[in-house]
Amino acid sequence: MDRNFARSLALVLKSEGGWSDNPADPGGATMKGVTxxxxxxxxxxxxxxxxxxxxxDEQVATVYRRFYWDAVAGAELPAGVDYAVFDFAVNSGPGRAAKYLQAIAGVPQDGRIGPATLGAARARPAGVVIDTLCDARLAFLKRLPTWPTFGKGWQSRVVAVRIQAMMMAEPVFVQPAPTSTVSGATPLSVPQAPTPAVAAKERNPFWVALFAILFRRKSP
Known part of the structure; x- marks a missing residue:
């Protein structure tokens, strides 16, 4: 969603850092991630x-919007998915990020995110798309010959992207089942059984730890 551009860019810039001109980096000289x-x-x-x-800062935003955000249709992707795809595009190229999203969405991988890709991506739970994309992205990075040099930083970046993208994803609310009431009595709420995907995440130690951390941060 386009309202997430500023937030997504701020997160990307934390990973990109400042000036870099490492001979081992195929991207060459960069400043705040801009080549x-x-x-x-x-x-x-x-x-x-x-x-x-x-x-x-204005020039940085112009480059990131035109070369990366617009290239992956960030304004039209679901919240959370937009940031995950955007960061992937910045790190490994818009075409590759688009093809990986298309593979997850089950549409032809032409590297161009259009109506078919957007529709298929929206039809899937954002959390599932984010998880699968981050897993595939990390697997791709591990195959690169530069992994021994940059691998530690890349892995930390993907972990951070996964967490932030999940936090940005809009929750899906389940409509409560109708409840019967007795005159003068307080209506009872009927708890909804978690879906298999939610139940699996609740059993996953990663998510249990993450939610525990987030809860502690929100507690007084």
Whole structure:
């Protein structure tokens, strides 16, 4: 959803950091995750590395929106899924992120997110899409020859993306079953049985630990 762009960008920038010009990084020189090639493409055609190092926040947002967010139809994806796909696009390219989402959605993998992909993605629980996408993304990263150099950071990033995307996903509310009342009595609520997917997550130690952490943060 487009309202998630600013929040998603802020999260991405925490992972991207500041200036980097590591010879082992195939992306080359970057500032706040913006490559020199993209800076030249969307901001200043004749830009140098020195120009890139002085990139403004507004210019950063322009590059990320046009090259990544719009490329994966972030404004039209479900909440949480939008951030997970967006971060994947920033880290590994919009085309690859789109194809992985399409594989999960069960549509042709052409690297372009259109109506068919959006419809199929919306038809699936956001949590399932986020989980599956993060698993597939991590498996892809582990196959890269640069994993020994960047693997630790990438793994931490995917873990953080999974958690934040799950928190951003809109919950699905179950309509309570009708209750009968007796005059003067307090209506009784009927608890809803959890779906298999929810029950499985409740039994998963990762989710139990995560919810415990979140609960403690919200407690006084």
């Amino acid at each position: 020199l090639a993209n800076f030249r493409r969307y901001v200043k055609a004749s830009a140098t590395k020195a120009d890139l190092r002085k990139i403004s």
